[in-house]
Amino acid sequence: MRRRAQERDAELGRAVERARQGDEAAFTTAYRIVHPPLLNFLRGLVGDDAEDVASDAWLEIARDIGRFRGDGAGFRAWTAQIARHRAVDHLRRVGSRPRGSLLEVDLTGLPSRQDTEQEVLESVSTRAALALIARLPRRQAEAVLLQTVIGLDGPAAARVLGTRQGAVRSAAHRGLRRLERELAELRAGGSVTDSDRRALGGAR
Incomplete structure (x- = not known):
């Protein structure tokens, strides 16, 4: 993107x-x-x-x-x-956060600056990747979305979020690491609910 x-x-x-x-x-x-x-x-x-x-x-x-x-x-x-x-x-x-997102964008072919991002987003279907992103804490989700959906670089994403570039980089890194852990849990058949499995049904 x-x-x-x-x-x-x-x-x-x-x-x-x-x-x-x-x-x-x-x-x-x-x-x-x-x-x-x-x-x-x-x-x-x-x-x-x-x-x-x-x-x-x-x-x-x-x-x-x-x-x-x-x-x-x-x-x-x-x-x-x-x-x-x-x-x-x-x-x-x-007074609430959304229960999930239905982003209609192909994330699987994104150019990656981090091995984690590439591994996570290329290892699951688009729907599964987006369902996982929707589970992240808000700042982590924003950092990932700004860089992968809007296509902003680190400095621009930092300006949008009103924070330091290092903070955005850290939030994106933590978010991607969390996605990696959740994906590993899903593959291992860990504590994922039936609704999560349906939402993440596209995972390969």
């Missing part, structure tokens, strides 16, 4: 620059590039309410795009930050 996102950053940057000048067609182009991974990211945070939260985020993006300064990669980070803020607001209102 990170590589694919980066490949489209030049096109995205050009569209955003025109959109800042009021070009509606260019804004539509930017939306079509950014929205699918952004929606998937929100599904990882708020579950079935992702569409509503995304709508709120895009209203804010459309309102403030004239103030945005940056390239395509910067726009991806900026929109992710807005979406995350709207997701946090939503979760505060409903």
Whole structure:
């Protein structure tokens, strides 16, 4: 996902620059590039309410795009930050976390900077990987999702989360190690509930 996102950053940057000048067609182009991974990211945070939260985020993006300064990669980070803020607001209102996510994105072919990430995400089906990610503590899940779904690098993910790059790297590492342990437990037939087995039914 990170590589694919980066490949489209030049096109995205050009569209955003025109959109800042009021070009509606260019804004539509930017939306079509950014929205699918952004929606998937929100599904990882708020579950079935992702569409509503995304709508709120895009209203804010459309309102403030004239103030945005940056390239395509910067726009991806900026929109992710807005979406995350709207997701946090939503979760505060409903007073709970989502019970799971149904992200529709192929994680199995992601370029990896860590052996653990590659082993975990390439060893299970997409549905199983996403079900496992949904079980992580929120900060760990956010770090993994920002880098694998939105395609942000470490510094950009740190800006979105308002923390240090080292903290994001640590959270992602802990999350991936936890995914590895849960996958090992699943394969060993450990303490996994019947509902977990159904959710993780795609594990190979």
